Amino acid sequence: MDGLYEQLRISVHQVWRRRWLALGVAWALCLAGWLVVALIPNSYESRARVFVQLQSILPNQVGITALERQGDIARIKQTLTSTENLERVVRRTELNTLVASERDLAVQVDNLRKVIKITAQQDNLFEISATSSVSGFSNAQNARLAAAVVQNLLDLFVEGNLAGDRDEAAQSLTFLDEELRRREQDLQAAEQRRVDFEQKYLGLLPGEGSxxxxxxxxxxxxxxxxxxxxxxxxxxxxxxxxxxxxxxxxxxxxxxxxxxxxxxxxxxxxxxxxxxxxxxxxxxxxxxxxxxxxxxxxxxxxxxxxxxxxxxxxxxxxxxxxxxxxxxxxxxxxxxxxxxxxxxxxxxxxxATEPGVAAEQAKLNRDYDVLKRQYDKLLEDREQVRLRSDVQNKTDAVKFKVIDPPSAPRIPVAPNRPILLTLILVAAIGAGIGAAFVRGQLQTTFPTQSRLEAATGLPVLGSISEVVTEQGRAVRRQRLVWLGGGAGALAASYALLMLVEFWQRSTVA
Known part of the structure; x- marks a missing residue:
């Protein structure tokens, strides 16, 4: 136990003798670390939650299953961060000030896609979050930008379902109407060919068919x-x-x-x-x-x-x-x-005289039946699409409810400067002490008589203490004041940085 205590005293003495080295290393590391932390821009995050309610009565009656409606929601979720939507977000927010060309727009869209997250928390509940850390913006601008991005994404989330369904239904109805008109003309022509054939060959017998x-x-x-x-x-x-x-x-x-x-x-x-x-x-x-x-x-x-x-x-x-x-x-x-x-x-x-009559009639009947089936199927599909569109657009088959509006961030989510500043200070002090201790271990001196006896193998008869004059004591006191001033300046710098950090946060709020 005495040996351990003696070793501790020796280590403390070695560090104290090289205290200026420890203080210099601590200052150098603190300045470098604090400068790096200061260069890291603050990241502000905004979040919003939206609840999607699915109707389960009328949509099921017209063939819109719950699985299809869940698929529509998943499709909106996946296409929400598409390039077109993100370009609209860039144009609507302060990011538009950074866009001077199409290349700048593509860069902003790519950066925006990396900081947006859409998470399904539970059944029909989604969370939309966005982080803003633009280096050219102030903390207040980044905070506003994060909230604006989430708000625009929320608007696109709602508009993407309603407008998308209407556009899709309108396009589908237009296509089906055009196809029905074309099929109707073909069907009328096929029916006229059948009438002409029946008048020529089948007018003798009543009934229909071949x-x-x-x-x-x-x-x-x-x-x-x-x-x-x-x-x-x-x-x-x-x-x-x-x-x-x-x-x-x-x-x-x-x-x-x-x-x-x-x-x-x-x-x-x-x-x-x-x-x-x-x-x-x-x-x-x-x-x-x-x-x-x-x-x-x-x-x-x-x-x-x-x-x-x-x-x-x-x-x-x-x-x-x-x-x-x-x-x-x-x-x-x-x-x-x-x-x-x-x-x-x-x-x-x-x-008997015209053997190709039966084959011709079979071909006419086959063509007519095919066209009739296609026409009936298209007519049924058009009515089904129209009914589904009315159900989705007029009865709110899918309802959106904002549970939590986009939050206005006051505290940056990254970096956590108070923690980083404190860790850098502690690490710098520890590094300074460690440097002084290592320097003391590298020097070939003998701090005690026992160390000298162990190293030489000869008995030590005695030791002479250092004699300090009054002038030497004055110099030592002056250096001690300087050392305290350097350590206090380091602590004051740490306190000042913490004060500036909290002041900046108050300006954002």
Whole structure:
């Protein structure tokens, strides 16, 4: 412990003997460091926060998803620091005084891009910050410039969404309108070619579609007409059978309408009509038997006196009218069948003589369908764009709210001069002490008897203290005053620099 204490005393003594060296080194380092700090321009930073609120009801109804709206915000954030926007910021702020040519404008834009930051703090909350440290500007000018840059960026952030959406929507609508007009003209021309073709080749058959589809439709209609004709003929045969078995008159006040043989013949003829309606042929045994009975009864009926006094049978009259109606239906079906068959034959003849007709019609239909789909799609897109534009521009689908306006900086964010000045002072003093200590270690002197004994290996008999005269003491006191003055001047310089720094900050505020 005694050795350590002795070593400390020796070190302090060595430094004290070289105190002027320590003071000179401290002064030199302080002057150099403080000069460097003074040359560093102050940097002032301004910040602002903006909240972006997204509607979630109406935009979703028209197909504007939340992901698309987030993409719009990200796009605005990325394009906010574009060259065009930064040029507008330069023109609107005091940086415009530094611009004398396009090259100066490009330099200012590049410097401005480096000091602007846009940070997404949390959901839909953004912070815009800018730092200003222009060497030619005063502290107050740099502070105002930082706030002005942030304010202009905030304005561009809002304008970029609203104006950008309107411009984009207007350009999209203009383009879609032009395309719709062009497609409409092409569609009308294609439709006219189809009409001309149908008038030339497809006027024979009703309906729409290609030749094959129309012929298939005509054949299906022909099959239906055949069924109607068969049904009409079958119904007509049945009605004729019933008509044959129904007497035209019924007995009135004068008695019967004929003899027994005549009535029996009428009944047998009615049976013949019914069996024919069932589909029996004349070769059927029952049909042959009935006809034989009729032939045997005719001579007998011819000899019977004619009856009189009969009245018209209502059932006979009704059946007669129904037979006439079925005959008309059968004739109409037959006529329609003949017409369809004639049209099919004529169309098949044209198709055979002109094999390219089907290919030409397919091409016309294909072109028309393609143009129609394009036109419908463009029309739908135009209405969708118009609706989305109305939603975004008229209902405020995206709202901007400034949470914190651009701050007016009063204290520079860099450099922190009070801390730097203090650190330089402490480091300079430490360097001066260190220089004095190193200088003392390099000199080959022996501050104590023990050091001399250790170095020579010989015993030291004694030591003589320094004798200082009154004149020497006066000189030492004078030098001590000078040393205190130099140290005090150093401390006063530090205090003066700190005072100037805080005074400059007060002028900014």
């Amino acid at each position: 030749i094959g589809s129309r012929m298939a439709s005509a054949r299906a209609e022909l099959s239906g007409v055949d069924q109607q004709l068969v049904q009409a003929q079958s119904s007509l045969a049945a009605l004729r059978g019933q008509l044959g078995s129904t007497p035209a008159t019924i007995p009135g006040a004068g008695g019967g309408i004929g003899g027994p043989a005549t009535n029996q013949i009428a009944q047998l003829e009615a049976m013949l009509a019914q069996n024919a309606a069932r589909g029996w042929t004349d070769a059927h045994p029952d049909m042959v038997s009935i006809r034989s009975q009729i032939e045997r009864l005719r001579p007998v009926a011819a000899r019977e006196p004619a009856g009189g006094g009969g009245i018209a049978n209502p059932a006979y009259v009704t059946l007669r009218s129904m037979v006439a109606e079925r005959e008309a239906q059968a004739q109409a079906a037959s006529a329609r069948k003949a017409q369809i068959q004639a049209d099919l034959a004529q169309l098949e003849s044209r198709q």
